Every structure is written in C-alpha cells, then in structure tokens.
Amino acid sequence: MKYIIGARGSQLSIAQTNWVISELRHAHSDIDFEIKPIKTQGDTDARPLFTIDQKGIFEKEIDRAVSEGQVDFAVHSLKDVPSQLDSSLTLACIPKRELVNDVFISFDGSTLENIKPGSTIGTSSLRRAVQISRKRPDVKVKPIRGNIETRIKKVSGENYDAIVLAQAGISRLGIDVSFTPLSIEDFSPSPGQGALAIVARKNDEKTIQMLKKIEDFDSRLEIEAERALSDFVDSGCRFPVGAYAKSNDTEMSIKVNAFSVDGKQSLYVTKTGNKNDPYSLGKSAGEELRQKGVNDLALNWREKVEEWNKQ
Template sequence: MKYVVGARGSQLSVAQTNWVISELTKIHPDSEFELNKITTKGDTDSRPLFTIDQKGIFEKEVDRAVATGDVDFAVHSLKDVPSQLDDGLVIACIPKREKVNDVFISLDNSALTTIKSGAIIGTSSLRRAVQISRIRSDVTVKPIRGNVETRIRKISDSDYDAIVLAQAGLSRLGIDVQYTPLSTDEFSPSPGQGAIAIVAREDDSKTISMLRGIEDADSRLEIEAERALSDFVDSGCRFPLGAYAKSSDSQMTLTVSAFSVDGKKSIQVSKTGKKENPESLGKNVGLELQSKGVNDLALNWREKVEEWNRT
C-alpha cells in the first residue's frame, strides 16, 4: 500500500515527517510512503506571526490537500494546528510527545537570568516575548523568523545576542548546540508544544487505523486537555497563553498562565482531574481563568496587536 504524506517544506517539518514515516515503516514494512512538500502562507509571509490575522497559517494549505485527496495524511507541529479543524478532517494520531519546554541559546552561553543588560533576544512568539520581559525587563525582545538553524545562525552573525525556541525542534533536527533549558514552572510553553499532529480524512478508516499504530495514549489525553482550554479561551498568536498538561496514573494536572500586555499582570491556574476526561479539565481551567479576568487580558492583547499593525 502506498501513502502520500503532506507536510511543509521546512527543515523541521521534513525531519519530523521522516521520523513519522520511519515509525510507521517499522510496523507496516510492506507500505510505501511518499513525501509531498507543500508551501503554506506561513512560509511565504515573513511578517511577525502575531501580525498575520489568520489561524492555521502553517497548516491550511497542507490540510486542504488532505481534504481533496491529493495526499492521504498530513504531519504538523501540533501547536500550529487550530483548535477547530475543517469539516471532514480529524487529528488521527498523536505520537509520543517530545519535551515541551523552551530553551535559551546565547552567543556567550549566558542564561536568560545572567545575559548582559540591553541584550537583543529573538523570538517570533508573543508568549515568549512577554515571559522574557517579565524575567528580564532590561533586555530588548526582537521578532525573528526562519528555520531553526537560520535563527541559530543569526546569533553567530551578531544580529541577536540570544534566541528562545522549543527544545523539541532541536531534538528532532539533531542539532548539537549549547543551551539553557527554561523551566515550565517559570516559562510556560505553548499549548501543544512538543507534539506532532497527524491529520487525515474522517471517513478514511483504513488510513486512520494504520496511523493509530504509533499513537501515544497519554500524549493524546494531555493534548486534548490543552486544546480544549485553548479553544475555550480562544488563545492563539495574538493572545499569549501558556498551557501544559501532565498525566500520571489516573490523574492529569493542567497548568495555565496568561499575561497582560505590559507583563505586569499574570493569571495562573492549575487544576487536577481524571485523566480520562481531558476536555472537562480544560473547560474547568478555562472557567476559572475567566473568573479571574482572562477575557480582559485577551481583549487588551488583541487591541494592542491591532494598534501595532496600524503603525
């Protein structure tokens, strides 16, 4: 059986898609997998991510190819996948999740807490930017785009003193670079960070059954809790929200952090619930966030982003 696999053409996307193909080949040695690289809006639009008023900028074109049957399934970084997929599509498989934390990479191997005052730190994420500023108000946060290796090279080229990115990307690319891990307790990750989403057509039961062979049950439940929370409060590139679900035995704990535009105010909520009810846990955390004023934070962020776009 031959399957055509859709993915972005970025180095990270190709690396994690090849990993998925390798894992599937182990349990389906008689199947053949062909990679079809697809260009997305996120690949052609070089503006900072928060200025692009569209969800799914790194997956929409790829998932359209799944829906039309041009490819059989698609591989994505899960944090790039909107909480609501197009009709007829499902996240058919979530393999075992990589580490979820961000890392700090600097020119002189400094940590975020020790880097020089006035340092220029690159990130494309509002969530990362506001957390950097909360920890170090004396540094300058500057937008950065490009492949992981491109961003790292910009440190060597002296454009930036440091960058912040996901540890999972370094692991999947096999990049050997010195970094300082950022604790999820102090630096909350994006919902879905470190996970891969494999999207297929809802009515393609044969492909879904094949993909489920590399599903990781705990990763699926943790992601469902985080996505339920994200959907409930409508977070995204224009509203920095950190969320991390961790399961153990029959329980799961979901910890969420939201921040004001100036970084001076934050809301943290952590709740534990039954592992088999991840969506309920996500909704309950969302309700508590709302009771603590998260909707006001979200509105202020969106107004600020609109103001930035006008100037």
C-alpha cells in the same frame, strides 16, 4: 501499498515527517511512503506570526490537500493546528510527545539570568516575548522569523545576542548547539508544544487504523486537555497563554498561565481531574481563567503588535 504524506517543505517539517515514517515502518513493514512538500501561507508571509490575524497559517493548504485526496494524510507541529478542523478531517494520531520546554541560546554562552542588561533577545512568539520581559525587564526583546537553523545563525552578537525557542525542534533536527533549558514554571509552553499532529480524512478508516498503531495514549489525552483549554479561552499566537497537561496512572493535571501583553499582569490556574475526561479538565481550567478575568488581559494586545511591527 503506498501512502502520500503532505508536509511543509521546511527542514523541521521534513525531519518530523521522516520520524513519523520511521515509526510507521516499524509497525507496517510492507507499506511505502512518499512525502509531498506543500507551501503554506506561513512559509511565504514574513510578518511576525502574532501580527497575522488568521489561524492555521502553517497547515491550511496542506489539510486542503488531504481533504481533496491529493495526499493521504498530513504531519504537522500540533501547536500550529487550530482546535477546529474542516468537517471532512480528523486528528487521527498523536505520537509520543517530545520535551515541551523552551531553551535559551546565546552568542557568548550567557544564560537568561546573567546576560548583560540591554542585550537583544529574539523570539517568534509573543508568549515567549512576554515571559522574557517578565523575567528580565532590562533586556530588549525583538521579533525574529525564519526556520530554526536561520534563527540560530542570527545569534551573532550583532542583531541578536540570544534567542528563545522550543527544545523539541532542536531535538528533532539533531542540531548540535549549546543551550540552557528554561523552566516550565517561568516559561509555560504553548498548548500542544512538543507534539505532532497527523491529520487524515474522517471517512478513511483504513488509513486511520494504520496511523493509530503509533499513537501515544497519554500524549493524546494531555493534548486534548490543552486544546480544550485553548479553544475555550480562544488563545493563540496573538494572546499569550501557556498551558501544560501531565497525566499519571489515573489523574491528569493542567497548569495554565495567562499574561497581559505588557507582562505586568498574569493569571495562574492549576486543575487536577480524571485523565480519561481531558475535555472537561481543560474546559474547567478555562472557566476558572474567565472567572479571574482572562479576557481583560487581552485588551491591549493591538498596541503591543503595533509596537513590534515598528522594530
């Protein structure tokens, strides 16, 4: 039997999909797989991500191919997948999650703590931009686009002295580059960061059962808590909210940071609950954020977006 997999054509997406295929082959040695690259809006739109007023720009075209039967399932970076999928689709599998932290890559080996004042630091994430500015208000944060390899090459000491990106992407690509890990306390990750999402048709029980063989139970529960939180407060690339859930044998905790877009205000929430009820845990954290005034933090995001568009 042969399965057709939909994925973006980027090196990271293909690497992630090949990793999924490798894991599936361990569980199903008699099955063949073929990758069908599909171009998405996020691949063709050069604007900074948080200026695009639309969700799912890296997955909509691929999921449409799944829904229409052009491919059997799709592999995504989970943080790119909206909390609400098309009614014909389901989040069939979440494999074991990679490290969730961000990393700092600089031209001269400097760290975020000791890089010289006035340095230009690139990021594709408004959340990271705000957190960099909070940690080092004396540096310039500038938007950067392109795949991971392209962004790393731009760290030349000319346009960019350093960049901040997710460690998971570097690990999956096997890139040999020096970096400094950033703490989750200072750089709270995007909900779903470090995880993969495998989307299939809801009525395709055979494919879903095949995919379930590589699901990681704890990763699934942690992601469900983070997505519940994200859905409840409607966070996204234009609203800098970080969240990270972690489970043990019986409990799960979720830590959430929300920021005003100028970085001057922040809210912090931590909740602990039953690991087998991740939705309630994420919703509870979201309710506390709302009570503390999270909606007020997003009021001036348009000003920040316009400012970045001029750079």
